Each structure stands twice: as structure tokens, then as C-alpha cells.
Amino acid sequence: MSGVWGNKIKYSIFGESHGNGIGIVIDGLEPGIELDLDAISKEMERRAPGKNKLSTSRNEKDQFEILSGVFQDKTTGAPLCAIIRNSNQHSKDYSKTKDLIRPGHADYTGRIKYNDFNDYRGGGHFSGRITAPLVFAGAVAKQALLKKGIIIGSHIYSIKNIKDDKFDLASIKEDSLKELTQMDFPVIRSEKSSDMKDEILKAREEQDSVGGIIECAAINLPCGIGSPYFDSIESSLSHLLFSIPAVKGVEFGLGFEITELFGSKANDEYYIEDDVINTYTNNNGGVLGGITNGMPLVFRVAIKPTPSIAKSQRTVDMVKRENANIEVHGRHDPCIVQRAIPVVEAVTAMGILEHI
Amino acid sequence: MSGVWGNKIKYSIFGESHGNGIGIVIDGLEPGIELDLDAISKEMERRAPGKNKLSTSRNEKDQFEILSGVFQDKTTGAPLCAIIRNSNQHSKDYSKTKDLIRPGHADYTGRIKYNDFNDYRGGGHFSGRITAPLVFAGAVAKQALLKKGIIIGSHIYSIKNIKDDKFDLASIKEDSLKELTQMDFPVIRSEKSSDMKDEILKAREEQDSVGGIIECAAINLPCGIGSPYFDSIESSLSHLLFSIPAVKGVEFGLGFEITELFGSKANDEYYIEDDVINTYTNNNGGVLGGITNGMPLVFRVAIKPTPSIAKSQRTVDMVKRENANIEVHGRHDPCIVQRAIPVVEAVTAMGILEHI
Amino acid sequence: MSGVWGNKIKYSIFGESHGNGIGIVIDGLEPGIELDLDAISKEMERRAPGKNKLSTSRNEKDQFEILSGVFQDKTTGAPLCAIIRNSNQHSKDYSKTKDLIRPGHADYTGRIKYNDFNDYRGGGHFSGRITAPLVFAGAVAKQALLKKGIIIGSHIYSIKNIKDDKFDLASIKEDSLKELTQMDFPVIRSEKSSDMKDEILKAREEQDSVGGIIECAAINLPCGIGSPYFDSIESSLSHLLFSIPAVKGVEFGLGFEITELFGSKANDEYYIEDDVINTYTNNNGGVLGGITNGMPLVFRVAIKPTPSIAKSQRTVDMVKRENANIEVHGRHDPCIVQRAIPVVEAVTAMGILEHI
């Protein structure tokens, strides 16, 4: 049970939001992968806050430093460690409110698990900030995958009740995916974008927050990766996705909807053309028996509304052992769905790379 | 990437549906757990087929033999191996149809992954039959959990479009859970049961199949188990759940629905009473920051319609490399949701035990 | 901490000497390895007792049954489980002497670790009998290695004070290794064989036992396998070797002797011939920085004298909590060195296969 994930490639994450630094060690990378540091920085920026009113005004640069594992711009094969300094912490006195456990956060469970020794400042190791090293690792994994032609992209399927189209499961184009990764607020039907943003800004004004659903796809995967027990592609990906704070649901292909179909409609029938085997539909989201079938890998991830809200909420003072109220002030995200996208893609890249 | 799962307790699953036997090795069990073999047999029977028209007429007894790790009815602390012989295989000539890949099954992906060396008879290692050893392991894990007061139960939330009530997330009673585990076809609103069964029998008549959703709960969990990265309770459970054949979605608490709420509604507010801290609601399904908060752990699992159907489907002949049609005859389940329940509960028990 | 070893290939061992059966699950084998079952049986016989006066007169056939993972004589890629039934257990009443802890055995440590719940009959899970599944697994691993030209062989370097020659580290011939594997009592200088056997028989007469040193070599290994931290070839092999009951020392190349040389003598100097790089000497036993250099991999393993002896020894009655004497009667091995050879080779094959 731990901060280390992976078998062929092992990722060791570390850091607390108000400690000296956060980072990740990536062990087991093939030697000789040429790293595009600009592309990594760009991924980091996708997650970084402070860009507009849709997210917190905290301005964290998330500048990384590579300590090891890279020589002459290529991976050496030895463990790669990247660190990010914590710099923009407010000096506010966390100790004042530290006994008021914030609803929807890990304050309460963290205190119990770590016997009150956890670093409570800014969420500590539970902070969303710790996803920055994940994005770094994912950016490296993406570059390793790109060499094999594999491309990952996603869009915001919904913000609260506002819904975008879903991907056309059986036919996702490389160009569309690439386009989505260039967008600040990626949606398929562009007209949905402003509705969604309005919803977020409205929540912000009301000192509240909203959540949504991210739909992610990976294409050009080889057929035959993954395992039946216990490491299906779905197992690996869901394992990683449920590590991301705020994720409450994961579904592949048609997901929960597939339960409403007859088998004869749910099954993806096969055909062969130019000696290539494909399915007409892709209700299984590119995975059968835990193993990729060469169709686009598609899944959806439910992101709950940001728990930090300025509205008054009922809570408990852990030390005085009495009921209390809390208003979580500070620079909070009215919605983290758009910032979660590169994180979702990052763990997807890590999960796929593990199986290749 | 493998047939071994777990860290503190390691489960090694093995078997193919038409080989000599299937089974599991459980390594790391505490010594001195008194095993109730009857209770284990009863769990095995919950999964076993052949009981009525809702499932296949194959009559597999799934009688297990314990080879090691138990002495004088108690675990020794050494690895426990249990095996189940394969006995009721039809001698039908699988080789005739083996090149026609069945839609919705792992025939195609398995062939690619294992280079045509996999045992194709009856699905081989991909067969649903391999979940029998999981149920065995889960029954052992349940007994270890029961000693700590932890109880797991579930019901069929839906079959196709017919829906039962959901659990009342914040208040699930021990008695209701126990009652559900005694039912052949567990639902909360008993009147839904016959509608659901009708739906299954109708599919059976039409040589088709249906799926559904299982809702599962574990109560009396201690607060503070699970981890932020990478081994949240949700990560461990979803990892195991997505190993079960036919699972296409997993969601905790309100799941995907939580994305439609404001943060102020989604957050579970705290109160203290008699020095015990609780939440008013349980939208997070008992988990915050990957760690249990003492509320009922609740999740839903989407089970797709059984892929084996007698209706004609389009497919490909892998050897002739040409389009073909297939009718999957034999003794198939028109629905496996009710048989999947003990499997879902089994991996839940395994997943929780790992964290305790 | 467990009965499972390996990463790419995972071995799960199970069994107690007087339970229903013992065995191993091998997970992660490449599909399509053609298994020579006779060769496996022959390996099992090398370890099996009852052949002559040098070992116990117990007659265990160690007949294995493969339950899964093999189809049409080839590995399927799914987990391979092999079991061996326990049949020749004496019905003697172990419960009489069970509270007298045998010196040199794991009786005392096992009781403490497993809280008195371990199966004490015949050593239970600590029994040397549990090495039989290891030999099975090693035989499979050897066949996988043989396909790559890798050959493993060993000889008895010493029995008590009687010493054979050592391997010529820099030049070990394939034919000599193969020859050694055909011998019942493998030594390099054949005249040493009778001296060693005499030593064993003398110990037997005196109701005592002797130990010795096994020297093992693997040749035709590719250069470049193994890792610096933490999985050097030496780490993996010593990890496995120290799992074998009775092993008390492991050394590679010159081993402890290398500490008495100057660096200028200890270093293996390089030369190139026909574009192939080699070293003149092989003091490092084929490993530098934890990684193979293409020279023969050579190591020595110290096997302590069999702890079971009929001579009276001082011990403690664990229940009465008082001093006592014990004479361990029964059919014991006056020496297990010769029977340990296939076990040493088996884990060597497993360890090497893991790195390839």
C-alpha cells in the first residue's frame, strides 16, 4: 500500500504542498529516449493554475528540475528523479483552523490514518498539487508512447448538467485528439464551451463549486496488451485514475449504459478488411478480457465538485470535540475538471506504458 | 502484470476451464484463523450455475480441496492452496469452431496475446469459471473480516432497464445486508425481483442476454484504512473489480451522479455526537482521500450482457482470414448478474483485508 | 515477505510435508514453451530420496501433476500449477515429541512466528520436502533457458574437510557441465567421490551428519543482464539461495578469497579477439556492477550438516518450560549436499530467467 506504482516502470511520488519540494522518481525507463523538455513544460502548464477565473488565482510555476537519469537530453536507463520546489505558499497561519476538518477533503481521514502527524498545511500530501509530478511522469510516458505512434487525448464531456457530445467510440481521429490537447478548455462541440464556463463562473460567484466528467481516448494501441487476472488494462487504468483526488467513477466504452442493452447489441461484431480485423462498434471501449483489441481505448472519469468552498458548512472541531462551522477561504478552484485533464492523461500514459 | 494480486496477502490464481483443475494460493494469511468450511461451500454455491432457468444448466459442483495451509481447521500461516477439479466438461469438439472468434469474448485478444498457444476450450483462462477460486478466496477473506465485525452485502440494482432502489448511502443496516446475502436473487424492493427475472427469461427465449448493475456495501469498516497515492481503497477495489470478466464500470458513493451537484451539496458535512464523528450524508461512499471515513463503503458495478448468445452474429474466421457468421450454442447464461454477486463481494473482501 | 518470488515470472510455493499436497504456481511464462516432461521427472529424481545409503530411506516418488497452464504439451501463457501429493507420511504420533524443539531446525522459530498454529508434523512448511516444487519450477526454467543456449551445472566442492577441485573460473566447458548433471554424486576429480561418500557413511554410523559446499556455474549467459540497485544478479541469486533450508553462505567468483588479493590481481583484465571482448581471469565470477559480463557465472553455496541426528542433544520442552534431551529418530539424511544440488540449480535457473 504505497506511493510507488508499477512493475516494469516504477513511479515513486513524494511531496507535501507546503514542504520543501515535491517530485517523482521514475525507475525502469528504457535508455536512449530523447526527452523534449519543452513538451514536458507545456504539459505542466496545462495543469498549472492561475491562468483565468475558471481556476484558483494561485500562481504556481511548477518549474521542474531533473536530478538524475538524463544525460545529453536522453534517458540513461538509471532512475529519473524530477523535483519541483514549493515556492508560492501563503504564510497564513494554518494552525488556527487546522482542527476544523473540511467537508469533502481528506482532513479527517488523514488525521486518523497518520495519527495527527501528517503535514496539515494546505492538505499536505493529499493536496491536488501533488498531481504535478504525475503530470511530469505522464509527459515522459507520453513521449515514450509517441515513439510507438500512440496518442492520448480527452475532452470535457460535462460540467454539472451541461453535456458535450461523446466520442464516436469506433472512430476517433488522430487529428481531433491532437486538436483537443491544444485547447485550454477542450470540448467536441465548441458551442458547449461557453455554457460550461458560465456554469463554473456562476458557481464561483456563489462561493460554490462544480464538477464534471472527462472522456479520454488512446488510439493506435497495439492489439494484445493487458492481462486477464489481475492486471487487465481496465484494472491498471482504474487503479491509477482512482488515485487522482476527486475521482468517483470510471467506466470503459459504453460503461454503465451497456447494462441497458441486449447482448446482441452490446457485442462488438467483427469484420475483416484488407486482412485487418476490426469491430463495427466499440461498445467495449477497446478492451476485451482485459486485453486491447486494437480499437480506440475510451473511458470516462467522474470528477466531483471541488470540496473547498467559501460557503459556510457544518463541521467538527477535532480538538474541542464539538460541532462547528467552517468557511474555507483562500484562492480556490470553482472547478478542477479542466485542470484534471492532463492528470487523467498522464496516468493513462503511465498505465499504458506499463503494459507495452 | 500477472495472476498474482496483493501485497500483505498475495493471491495467485490459476486454471483453465477445460484443464485438470483450477484454484488459488493465498499467501500471508494470519495463522490461527478458524475456517468455517460450510460457509465457504455456501459461498461457492451462490456462484455455482445450474440452479434454475436464469442461468446455464451446466451443473458444476465446484467442490474444493484444500492442499495446504490449514491444520486442525485453522490457518497455519503458511500458504493456503485450494483446488477445484474440472469435471463436467462436454467432450464436444471445440477445434471445429475455434477459429471463429466470438464477439464480446476474449477469443480474439487472447489469441493475439498468447500467440495462439492459449487453451481455447471453453474460454480457457478467460472463462468465467475461473471466478470460482476467487469466490473461495473471498470466502476466506470474509471470515477474517467478520472477526473484526466487517460485513459485506449487495443487491441487484438493475437488470437491463428494471431498477431496484439504491442503498440509503448514509444508513445501511447490518440486518438488511445479512438478509440480502441469504437471497438467491437479492433486491431491496422485493416486487422488482419478478420483473427482473421476467426480463432475463425473455432474453433467454430470444436467444439473447441481458446485463445489469450490482450495488455492494461494506459496513463497520474502521476509519483510516487506504492510502492517498497509489493505493486508495477505491484504487484497490476497482483494480480487482475490473479483473472480473464483464465489468465495464465502477463508481463509489453517488458516483457519476455527484458531477451534477454543487460542491455545497456534494460535500458530506460532519457532526459529532457522543464523541463519535459522522457525516450527515454519504455522497463519497465512505472514502475521502482514498481512506475510509467510517461511513458505509458503497459502490456500483456495471456488468455487461453475457456475450455468449445463440443468435447469429457477424465474425471473422482467424485462419481462413475471411468474414463469417457464428451462433454460440451450448448451455449459456442469459444473465450473469446474479451469479456475479458473490464474485464482486469476494474481491471486495480481498481488497479490504489487504488494507487492514 | 512471502511465499511468492519474482517479478516478470512469479513463483508461488505452497505445501506442508504432511498436508494433502505441495506445489507451485508459475505465473508469467512465455506461451509456447514446449515442455519435456521426462526431463522434468529426471530433475525431480535427482532430488528424490531413497536411492542409497547416502540419504534417507524414505521413498517419495514426487510424482507431479500439472493442473493448468499447459495445453498440447506447450505452455499456454496462463499460470502453470503443478502439485505433488503427500503419500508416504508415517502415521507416527508427532504430537508426542512436538514440544521438544529440535536443535538446528526451525521448530522453535516457526512456533514463535506462527503462534503455535503451524503444522508441526515433519517440519511442516519448513520441511526440505518443500524444495520438490522448486525443483519442478527450476526444471521448467531450465528448459526455457536451454532454448537460449544457457546451461547450468554444479559439483560437490566439499563434504566436511574433503575437497574437490574448484571450477577453472575463466574456462568452463559445456560438456563438463552436462556430464556433471548426469552424475549421481558429481565431482570434478572422480577419486574424491569415494572419500566423500565414506565421510557421509561414517557420519551415518555415528548417528551424526555432515555438510559441504556446492559450486555451481551457468554458462552462455548473454552480457548485460542484471541491475546495479537493487537487483544485481548476485542479489537475486543469493536471495533465492538463502531461501533453501540449510544454506549459510554464498560467494561469487573468488568470493571471500578475493579479499586477500591486491586490486591489480583481483581485477579481471580485458582483451579483444575476433571482435569479442573477454577477460583473462574470472575472479568476479561473471558479474560486474551486478550485471553479467559474458564470462561463466560461478558461485559457491555452504550447506550446513543435516540438523536431524539420532545422537542425544540438549533441548527445551516448550510446554513444560524445562530443559530436556532429544534424539531425533526416523529416516534421516546423513548428508543432504548431494540432494541439494538440483535445488541450487533450480533456483539459479529461476533467478537467471527473471533477468532475461
Next chain:
Amino acid sequence: MSGVWGNKIKYSIFGESHGNGIGIVIDGLEPGIELDLDAISKEMERRAPGKNKLSTSRNEKDQFEILSGVFQDKTTGAPLCAIIRNSNQHSKDYSKTKDLIRPGHADYTGRIKYNDFNDYRGGGHFSGRITAPLVFAGAVAKQALLKKGIIIGSHIYSIKNIKDDKFDLASIKEDSLKELTQMDFPVIRSEKSSDMKDEILKAREEQDSVGGIIECAAINLPCGIGSPYFDSIESSLSHLLFSIPAVKGVEFGLGFEITELFGSKANDEYYIEDDVINTYTNNNGGVLGGITNGMPLVFRVAIKPTPSIAKSQRTVDMVKRENANIEVHGRHDPCIVQRAIPVVEAVTAMGILEHI
């Protein structure tokens, strides 16, 4: 196969001698361990070079910085990352000699393994410098063990042919161990110290090097830790010890010598006194069946002579593919045995902590 070790506590090591920095992530530490940073620094100094003529004149301070996992001087329970900057690298042009593979080093094997992409400067990831993070981790582990009363100490048993006394296996005093840890050049018989140092200085003058044997002990271990298969205490410790560069042999208790005894002499007989069970002798070095028996855990480690010597040696130019000569100039250690002691103790602490 990797730079991550451990199960309950996972250590991820990283770094190359001439990169930006080296370090380690320790994941799984109990929350609330009060860290004595001075004691850690002192351990780092024991390994640090530049103190006298017995080791290299390189002056590396090995100042560590803790990035995460510690709050208010106590462990938080989240991963602890410590880094050490590389500062004292000579700017010499490594590229000139990089194609001449140094005998006894990992230059050749590293190049093959990493396809020429490894950082060759100063040995890169193979550098002895990477043991500094191990000493850090060991110092933390030692503090965790000390809270349970467990003490680790060692002495130089031999330098080349000069031999100290061995520990009295059955009776090692806490005070003697503590005294040894305070000594710069720890030996039991103080008069041996100058002979050994003379041997080292003589080798230094002759542009050569020497090796030796370290004997290490851990006392006050609880009885009952470790496992039969595959994680015996001996397996875990030897695994870690053989990860340390230059280690070529490991033996427990009497080690190889035990093979020359009769079983009746080798067995450690039991007695009970004041209801405490002990053995008269400790030939097994505190371990039976892979599990501690409460007696001192004692083992010996063979350290080969430093491979870097200024004497001319025969080698090969990897690019020109021709025979050549090399003189390894620079600030080398004529002996690393004394500097290896804290490293041996460090991994011992890590190995023991894993089992507790």
C-alpha cells in the same frame, strides 16, 4: 528488476555521480518517528571520504536536504525524499578515456546494458557515491529500530591477510557494539588496527589497492521475524548486501566454516533459564528456517579490493575495438572497507526494519 526495494517500506534510490543530485525516497515509514538529524549527519560522515590517507582525498560533504515526509522534526507518514547535491565533480574531460573500460568496474557491463546511453562520468549510477543515499536511509531505519532497542554494529574482520578476532557469536555486548560505531577504524583487537592501516598505505604507495571482510551484528532482535520461502532474513539481507558495489560474498553465523563440522557440533542446543529460551552456541548466526531465534544476528561480507588503481592494466578500447592499456588516475581509495561499514550497516537496518 529495479532501483526500488522493499515491501512494507519501499526505498527508491536515484542518482549519478556527475548529475545534478542523488537521493532516495523512503515510502511507508510509520508517522511520528522523531528524526535526530545530527545522528543522520554523523552516519553520513562515517562514509564520507577525504578524512585521511586511507581513503580518497575527494572532499564530498554529502549534505542532505529533506524535501518531504518530515514535519516538525517527525515523520509524517507520507514518502520521505532526501537529496544530496553533486558539487565536487572535477571538470576533467571524461570523454577522453570513456572508451577504455576499467577492469573490475561496471564500465563494460553498464555500456552493454544501457546501450551506451548511461552517464559514464565517474561511474554514473554505478558510482560508490550512490551509497550515500543508502546511508541516509539506513540512518533513518536505525532510528526506527533503536526505538525498539535494536542495535547494529560492525568491525573490520580483515584487511587482506591481516585478521582481527571474530565476534563471540553467542555473546555480543551492547556496549562493545556501540563502541565500535564510535571508532573511525573499528576493530576488536585494537593492536590489529595499525597493521591493517599499514597494509592499506603500502597498497596506496604501490598504486594498488586492498580489500577485506566486514563482520556485522544486530542484537536485541525479537524472535520470530523472517519467513521460510522466499523471504528469509538471510535472503533479504544478502539481497541488499549484494547490491553494494564490491561485495562478493556473504555468510551467516559460522558461514562456510559450518560445512566442516559434524551436525552434532553445528546444531545450536537449547536451554531454558528464568523461562527464557536460548542456545548455548550461535553457529547459525541468529537465524533458523529464515527466522530470527533471538540470538545475535551475525554475518560477514567480503569486499573486493578497489578496482580503481593507477597501475597500468590491460583493457580494450570499445570504439576502436582494439587492445589497449589504462592507468586509472585520480583521487582513488586504496581501500574502501572502512568506508563500506556504514553502508553495510545501513542496508542491514533497512532489511531488518522490513521484517518487523
